[in-house]
Amino acid sequence: MKAAVIYEHGGPDSIKYETDFPDPVAQxxxxxxxxxxxxxxxxxxxxxNGMPGITVPMPIIMGLDFAGEIVEVGQDVEGGWKIGDRVMIDPSDRKTFGGVIGEARHGGLAQYCAVPDHHLVALPDDVSYETAAALPVAYGTAWRMMVTIGKIRAGERVLILGASGGVGTCCVQLAKLAGAEVIAAASSPDKLARLKDLGADHLLDYKQDDFMKWIFTNFGKPHRRLAEKGVDVVVNFTGGDTWVKSLRTLHRGGRILTCGATAGYDPKEDLRFVWSYELQILGSNGWMRDELINLLEQVRQGKLKPVIDKTYALADINDAFRQLEDRRVFGKIMVKP
Known part of the structure; x- marks a missing residue:
């Protein structure tokens, strides 16, 4: 079968496109x-690239997010699954805790994939494979952070850093669905224009403006005795040098939501803002199965629409990764085997 395979960790262009990789066999x-x-x-x-402390079996077909059709059912499969069923894959292993699909075992960047039954989520006929493939990792993460953990409410002012990526575009949509006032931060006029189309109320170009000073100018500098000015919530999954500035934009009792640290996991900290403004720092990690079901229902009702930026053939997988790593992406990148 056709597959995108790595045989060792490496940088750009290290993924091998193969046309005769062995077909999977259902265990x-x-x-x-x-x-x-x-x-x-x-x-x-x-x-x-390789992550400290995580051993990836080689060779490995990556790809956490994918959707497709069951074409073979192995022995002892539970759940009543049958050939022809449409499925979305939940890559998290909630049964054996043996790691995620696409990292601990072969994933979806191939024509076929062997999937344990506990990873399968029934895909309604009115949700496309393309839409479903965009949901679990980015949109599942955003849902848990914004809805389950963050409890975004109507009337709140929410600053979303890195709003143009997969998680960010979902955060914008979820905040608007909750009735919040959204400030979307991104790195180019084009991305900001597209965020406006998603419903963002205010647009912040962080390449041109210091986002903390921008908040002070437009919404006032927070005071530790008053629950006003500044913002109610900051969504920050970058870390790095944005962390303390994020704390400083929050008014008394404000909360910062985080689900990652793409710009650095050990940023400078300033605890004075945490205790003196009574700030809440809320971490969110991944998603649960019921949250994916909720996402599917939001999509079915037309309330949520995953943003797909570009679509690549599997043979062009390294080009697709370059787009992602160079941050030339708005929303998600699709790959069609």
Missing amino acids: PGEVIVKVHAATLNYHDVFTR
Whole structure:
């Protein structure tokens, strides 16, 4: 079969496109899924590059996010799955805790994939494979952070840093669905224009403006005795030198939501703002199965629409990764095997 494979960790162009990789064989408790669509995540970049403390079996086909059709059912499969069923893949292993699909075992950047039955999510007929492939990692992460953990409410003012990526575009949509006032921060006029189309109320070009000073100018500098001025919530999954500035934009009792640290996991800290403004720092990690079901229902009702930027053929997988790593992406990148 056709597959995008790595044999060792490496940088750009290290993924091998192969046309004769062995077809998967269903083991007990597994089905074979014909992959109709897959999307890329930064997690895939980390897997390709190598992450401290995580051993990736080689060779490995990456790809956490994908959706497709069951074409073979192995022995002892539970859940009543049958050939022809449309499925979305939940890459997290909630049964054996053996790691995620696309990192601990072969993933969806191939024509076919062997998937244990506990990773399968039924895909309604009115949700496309392309839409489903965009949901689990980025949109599942955003849902848990914004809805389950963050509890964004109507009337709140929410600053979203890195709003143009997969997680960010979902955060914008979820905040608007909750009735919040959204400040979307991105790095180019083009991305900001597209964020406006998604419903963002205010646009912040962080290449041109210091976002903390921009907030002070437009919404006032927060005071530790008053729950006004500044913002109610900051969504910050970058870390690095944006961390303390994020704290400083929050009014008394404000909260900062984080689900990652793409710009650095050990930023400078200033605890004075945490205790004197009674700030809440809320971490969010991944998603749960019921949250993916909620996402599918939001999509079915037309309330949420995953943003797909570009679509690549599997043969062009290294070009697709370059787009992601160079941050020339708005929303998600799709790969069609």
